[in-house]
Amino acid sequence: MSNESGMNYAPKGRPNKVCKEGEFIFAAVGLDHGHIYGMSNGLIEAGAQVKWVYDPDPEKVAQYIKAFPQAKAARSEDEVLSDNSVNMIASAAIPCDRYAIGLRAMDAGKDYFTDKPPLTTLEQLQQAKDKVKATGKKYAVYYSERIHVESAVFASQLIEEGAIGRVIQVIGMGPHREGKGRPDWFYDKKRFGGILCDIGSHQIEQFLYFTGAEDAIIQNARVANYNHKNYPDFEDFGDVSLLADNGATGYFRVDWFTPDGLSTWGDGRLFILGTEGYIELRKYTDIARDPEGDQVYLVNNEGERRFPVRGKVGYPFFGALILDCLNRTENAMTQEHAFKAAELCVKAEELAQQVEK
Amino acid sequence: MSNESGMNYAPKGRPNKVCKEGEFIFAAVGLDHGHIYGMSNGLIEAGAQVKWVYDPDPEKVAQYIKAFPQAKAARSEDEVLSDNSVNMIASAAIPCDRYAIGLRAMDAGKDYFTDKPPLTTLEQLQQAKDKVKATGKKYAVYYSERIHVESAVFASQLIEEGAIGRVIQVIGMGPHREGKGRPDWFYDKKRFGGILCDIGSHQIEQFLYFTGAEDAIIQNARVANYNHKNYPDFEDFGDVSLLADNGATGYFRVDWFTPDGLSTWGDGRLFILGTEGYIELRKYTDIARDPEGDQVYLVNNEGERRFPVRGKVGYPFFGALILDCLNRTENAMTQEHAFKAAELCVKAEELAQQVEK
Numbered sequence: 001m002s003n004e005s006g007m008n009y010a011p012k013g014r015p016n017k018v019c020k021e022g023e024f025i026f027a028a029v030g031l032d033h034g035h036i037y038g039m040s041n042g043l044i045e046a047g048a049q050v051k052w053v054y055d056p057d058p059e060k061v062a063q064y065i066k067a068f069p070q071a072k073a074a075r076s077e078d079e080v081l082s083d084n085s086v087n088m089i090a091s092a093a094i095p096c097d098r099y100a101i102g103l104r105a106m107d108a109g110k111d112y113f114t115d116k117p118p119l120t121t122l123e124q125l126q127q128a129k130d131k132v133k134a135t136g137k138k139y140a141v142y143y144s145e146r147i148h149v150e151s152a153v154f155a156s157q158l159i160e161e162g163a164i165g166r167v168i169q170v171i172g173m174g175p176h177r178e179g180k181g182r183p184d185w186f187y188d189k190k191r192f193g194g195i196l197c198d199i200g201s202h203q204i205e206q207f208l209y210f211t212g213a214e215d216a217i218i219q220n221a222r223v224a225n226y227n228h229k230n231y232p233d234f235e236d237f238g239d240v241s242l243l244a245d246n247g248a249t250g251y252f253r254v255d256w257f258t259p260d261g262l263s264t265w266g267d268g269r270l271f272i273l274g275t276e277g278y279i280e281l282r283k284y285t286d287i288a289r290d291p292e293g294d295q296v297y298l299v300n301n302e303g304e305r306r307f308p309v310r311g312k313v314g315y316p317f318f319g320a321l322i323l324d325c326l327n328r329t330e331n332a333m334t335q336e337h338a339f340k341a342a343e344l345c346v347k348a349e350e351l352a353q354q355v356e357k
Numbered sequence: 358m359s360n361e362s363g364m365n366y367a368p369k370g371r372p373n374k375v376c377k378e379g380e381f382i383f384a385a386v387g388l389d390h391g392h393i394y395g396m397s398n399g400l401i402e403a404g405a406q407v408k409w410v411y412d413p414d415p416e417k418v419a420q421y422i423k424a425f426p427q428a429k430a431a432r433s434e435d436e437v438l439s440d441n442s443v444n445m446i447a448s449a450a451i452p453c454d455r456y457a458i459g460l461r462a463m464d465a466g467k468d469y470f471t472d473k474p475p476l477t478t479l480e481q482l483q484q485a486k487d488k489v490k491a492t493g494k495k496y497a498v499y500y501s502e503r504i505h506v507e508s509a510v511f512a513s514q515l516i517e518e519g520a521i522g523r524v525i526q527v528i529g530m531g532p533h534r535e536g537k538g539r540p541d542w543f544y545d546k547k548r549f550g551g552i553l554c555d556i557g558s559h560q561i562e563q564f565l566y567f568t569g570a571e572d573a574i575i576q577n578a579r580v581a582n583y584n585h586k587n588y589p590d591f592e593d594f595g596d597v598s599l600l601a602d603n604g605a606t607g608y609f610r611v612d613w614f615t616p617d618g619l620s621t622w623g624d625g626r627l628f629i630l631g632t633e634g635y636i637e638l639r640k641y642t643d644i645a646r647d648p649e650g651d652q653v654y655l656v657n658n659e660g661e662r663r664f665p666v667r668g669k670v671g672y673p674f675f676g677a678l679i680l681d682c683l684n685r686t687e688n689a690m691t692q693e694h695a696f697k698a699a700e701l702c703v704k705a706e707e708l709a710q711q712v713e714k
Contacts, residue, residue: 168583168594171610173528173628175635219710220577220598222606226525227632237525239606241577241598247713249579249596251608253528259634261660267635271530275584277616278532278624280644287637287654288663289646297644303618306645353576356604 009163009298009307011154014314017047024322026113027052027080028071030093030101031060032183035115039090039142040068043113046318048088052080077101081108087325088113092142094185095193099124106137111325113140117201118342120193122350125343132335136328140321141338145174145202145268146209147317151281151294154309155272159210164274164300167211171271172203172252177262178236187231194349195223195235195254203252204242204348205341210272213244214336216344221352227257232357240348263291276300366520366655366664368511371671374404381679383470384409384437385428387450387458388417389540392472396447396499397425400470403675405445409437434458438465444682445470449499451542452550456481463494468682470497474558475699477550479707482700489692493685497678498695502531502559502625503566504674508638508651511666512629516567521631521657524568528628529560529609534619535593544588551706552580552592552611560609561599561705562698567629570601571693573701578709584614589714597705620648633657 026048028036032055040050053064054074061073074080080089081104089105091098092115099119102112118141119125128139146152159167176199185191192198208216220241228234236257242250258266268283277300284293294310320332383405385393389412397407410421411431418430431437437446438461446462448455449472456476459469475498476482485496503509516524533556542548549555565573577598585591593614599607615623625640634657641650651667677689 166583168581168614169596169610169612171528171530175630219579222576222598222600224525224604224606226523226604237606239526239598239608241579241596241608243579243712247581247583249581249594249712251596251598251610253526253608253630255526255630257525257630257632257635259656260658261634262656263661267656273532273610273612273614275614277618278614287656288661299616299619299624299644301617304620304645355600355606 009158009161011309011312012157015316015319018319018323019047019326022049024048024326025051025086026088026090027054027086028064028090029054029077029080030091030097031055031064032094033092033115035142035144036064036090036092037067038144038148039092039113039115042148042315042318043090043322046322048322051086052083054080077104081105081110086110091115094191095198096120096191099128102128102139103131106131106135106139109137111138111140113142113321115142116144117193117197117345118338120197120346122343122346125339125346129339138325138335139338140333141342143202143205143341145283146206148315149283149294150309150313150315151283151296152206152270153313153315154296154307155270155279155281156210158279158298159272163298164272164278165276167272167274168248169273170207170210170250172206173269174199174203174252174254175258175266175268176254176256177258177265178256187234189233189235195238196221196240196348196352197345199254200238200240200252200348201341201345203254204344206270207242207250207252208337208341211244211246211248211250213246213248215245215340216242216250218344218348218351219243221348222355223352224354224356226356238352264293366515366518368666368669369514372673372676375676375680376404376683379406381405381683382408382443383445383447384411384443385421385447386411386434386437387448387454388412388421389451390449390472392499392501393421393447393449394424395501395505396449396470396472399505399672399675400447400679403679405679408443409440411437434461438462438467443467448472451548452555453477453548456485459485459496460488463488463492463496466494468495468497470499470678472499473501474550474554474702475695477554477703479700479703482696482703486696495682495692496695497690498699500559500562500698502640503563505672506640506651507666507670507672508640508653509563509627510670510672511653511664512627512636512638513567515636515655516629520655521629521635522633524629524631525605526630527564527567527605527607529563530626531556531560531609531611532615532623532625533611533613534615534622535613544591546590546592552595553578553597553705553709554702556611557595557597557609557705558698558702560611561701563627564599564607564609565694565698568601568603568605568607570603570605572602572697573599573607575701575705575708576600578705579712580709581711581713583713595709621650
């Protein structure tokens with residue numbers, strides 16, 4: 001931002017494809033979570049091709065091919081891993097299984113791109129770190145609530161331009177709709193990793209990212225099962241207070257209490273407080289005002305502004321990730337950052353006090 | 358709410374005067390904080406008369422009389438306290454001095470109504486409690502951000518009607534504008550009590566009130582001086598995580614970072630999460646949408662709704678307080694609740710980690 005431009009902040013425009021047809025090939029392995037569709041879309045829009053899809057459940061494979069007819073059903077994971085033309089394995093398996101697919105992918109010489117949470121224990125984290133070191137491959141993570149949300153992308157541009165000064169605090173709210181027909185693993189903490197590890201991982205990643213921190217301490221963490229007593233291993237609520245290594249503070253709440261009457265799956269909010277102003281994101285809807293999400297509110301010394309940015313900024317993460325894989329750079333997200341967010345969400349879950357069972 | 362009424366929640370209408378002319382007389386003693394005007398207005402609108410005003414600073418007295426010409430300047434606090442027609446002493450002295458005025462008021466046989474925070478140390482709290490017990494008088498507190506905010510009053514009506522089920526969490530944000538020309542005591546922690554004690558007291562009171570809790574634990578508390586290094590005894594940021602005795606959780610942030618461009622003094626928000634829905638209050642403005650505050654957002658299983666309630670619900674606290682004083686009841690707020698909020702805000706301040714100086 002030039003000082004002259006005053007309130008003339010504006011979205012920078014959607015990014016283009018970063019590579020030519022055939023330059024970057026990926027395969028989808030593990031389709032347990034619907035995020036695999038967002039991951040695939042993001043990659044394809046940025047120039048990638050999907051060649052293979054594999055899951056033990058043929059129904060999930062058929063559904064994937066309906067969305068991406070260019071993908072071929074593989075007979076086994078091995079068939080995918082042994083194809084030297086494949087650059088990347090993308091996976092949205094059950095959270096506790098994600099690391100194992102990643103280890104095999106990296107052993108086969110491929111970069112790995114997993115849904116969040118990327119893993120569910122510190123032992124898995126150590127194995128993933130060791131494998132990255134041994135193979136030189138990437139263990140990238142789809143922290144979708146920042147990288148695949150245009151309002152969050154625009155917020156990072158505003159902060160870079162100095163619109164709110166030094167970032168001193170981030171508050172996140174990540175309510176989610178439980179909905180009907182969730183699979184068994186959804187209610188089994190051992191498999192989904194706990195609410196702070198699972199949907200909390202978005203929040204911790206955002207906190208590190210928007211504060212520009214390299215590390216943070218979990219100062220307080222809580223989980224609860226307030227209203228799902230029939231699922232004793234479920235957590236329907238969690239919250240965490242964080243302190244970053246640069247002095248910034250953070251707090252977030254995640255929960256499964258999205259009411260049926262909300263127009264979308266969750267009223268995700270983010271409040272970024274700076275010394276010179278603040279930003280609020282109404283990511284997925286602007287309740288009782290505008291069902292279109294990606295509304296960015298900026299208040300600073302120049303006034304109050306609303307930026308409806310849906311369709312205007314795109315998702316630069318995916319193109320940057322493809323280029324990182326092709327050029328062995330780290331512009332989309334550093335490996336250290338991706339692992340640090342994973343580490344903190346596992347630690348938050350381990351430290352959490354269960355305030356109601 | 359009847360189940361038939363569906364979404365037909367509606368404000369209940371403004372309360373009327375509760376007593377006749379001359380039945381309830383108060384005096385304003387200690388005018389350091391502008392809240393004395395809100396306190397006086399609230400009482401007068403509910404039927405009280407102001408008879409006296411006293412402050413050591415004649416300028417503050419003159420200003421008060423300009424707003425309330427019916428008030429007579431007293432020559433001393435004693436002149437006020439010795440007037441048997443006075444039912445109540447209202448005070449917005451410097452926070453650390455508020456309890457002492459209260460003790461003298463109760464000793465003189467009067468109820469006391471103080472601005473928040475009502476006191477700044479646990480020793481003061483014990484003295485106030487002892488005096489209440491010894492005299493049978495009231496030590497009422499002006500927790501204005503709930504009792505003098507129509508959206509907060511309406512929220513309590515919605516909760517009572519069951520609009521969001523069981524309240525399981527409250528998140529509050531209480532940013533304030535520092536502004537220019539603040540007195541010395543504003544920057545001196547010994548006198549204002551610390552940010553968690555001062556503006557945090559509103560938040561703790563709200564948390565106890567909206568969760569229906571009788572007590573709570575401070576699980577994490579932080580203060581910081583991020584951007585006022587020239588005032589080393591100041592705190593420009595604070596936050597707290599609370600756990601109520603009924604299992605509900607709470608978090609709040611308070612700060613002095615309201616940007617110059619905001620249309621009002623602070624973008625106070627409250628998010629009340631229930632098992633069946635949630636309520637958001639945009640108390641003083643609805644940024645970049647509507648400069649009129651008192652906007653209540655309700656999302657539950659029936660849909661999303663916005664209620665602009667300014668001018669529609671009034672402030673039942675004041676009439677209830679007058680009647681409590683006349684009838685020796687506790688309908689406006691129990692003494693225990695007022696003291697519990699005070700206790701927790703002092704404890705939060707004592708426990709707080711200073712994350713940046």
